[in-house]
Amino acid sequence: MRVIFSNHSTAPVNLGGAERSLLKLVDDWAAKNPDFEPFFFTKAPTGLFTKALDERGWKYRAFRFRGWALPSPQPAPVAERTTFAAADYQAVGAMIDELERLKPDLVVTNTLVAPWAAFAAKTLGLPHAWFVREYGDLDHDLKFQEGRRRTLADIGLLSEAVFTNSLALKNHVASAVDPEKISVVYPSVDAGFVTERAAQAPASTPFPQSSPGLKITVVGRVEPGKGQFRAIDALGLLKADGIDASLCLVGSWKTPGYDLELRDRATALGVADRVTFAGEQANPYPYVEAADVCVTPSTVEAFGRTTLEYLMAGRPVVASNTGGSAELVEPGVTGSLFDPDSPRELADALAVYATTPGLAEAHGHAARASVERVLGSEFSQEAAITRLEGLVGQPAYKLPEISRYWFALPGDYASLGATTARMAAGLLASRLRTRSGLVGRILRRPGVATRRILGR
Structure with missing residues (x-):
């Protein structure tokens, strides 16, 4: 059984949650089915994602394209739209040719932002499944060219099955897609890998040596949507309450100067000496191990992969009560939830751990035990693989015959050149x-x- 997987990111700096989840899905599928043969369509140029494919010996082809959800304001200038439309639809044409050559049994899209493999699959009438692992606009401030609802409706139209990584995201997508078509699958994470890596020494000092108080770690790309500023604000409130605590932020930042904004914020609150910027780390788990409690302060997370990894590492989690993380944390047992609009709620939740001896350890033990329940639920990878295999050989929606001609037109226009x-x-x-x-x-x-x- 040959399956084509389409991914949108080159992963130039690090493997994101979507890429890591896809790799684990394909790893598990290959282990389950000896007749399974994966092939990947990915974005050019190559990066850490293609490096991971090379390490596994999986074949792929890289294409140049953009997407239908972009960080730039819409509508873009006509010249920009036409230029990228030519590249996007040339990619569709090349994907159609590749699908005809490879003759796959199924095509799977692993991105919200790039529909091109779906268009190619539907031009040929091939079964297609779509993994939606993010909100797009709510969590990454992307702009949908045709609006959120129309984009989600198109995802449903172009897919025989849609998968989301949380119930919260399913409810969101179901506003425009038949709920019967949507399945939830929680990303699978190797607990043994997390435990083994967490036991290693951190590459740098996570917390100030002079801080005997509560130690807090946040792992994730440093950007407004991930909410590191909320953790800094809570640290300032804890100091005002006379509670000693320190914060370690692990992750890269893509917006130049944003780390300086956060440092200035910490300075204004009088806690700059209690905040460590560890930056991007090949192994972030020792920084989790060094903490008493971990925080997911995002505005909204589609799933909350780091939340699951915190639990695996045996650390209680204080997470925002929006999105998928709220499904993973059991308040009063493995952590607590807070309103992301209330820094006071976050500070109060952290203060409980700072002032209640043994509570962080107790919740940490419960956190590690809860992981098996989460991953062994009806939302398991195995259930997703079973449904995906069930799509093979089934009737599939097909675009009109004229679609192949339409997809070629932007490239033809672009060939006119100067x-x-x-x-x-x-x-x-x-x-x-x-x-x-x-x-x-x-x-x-x-x-x-x-x-x-x-x-x-």
């Missing part, structure tokens, strides 16, 4: 002189003099 105006004028003149053009239609009228029409 002589576009001249060639367009030549095309117009040709159309006027041919039997199908204006002159041709006039000439075919009864009683029209050819010489007079042509000016001779």
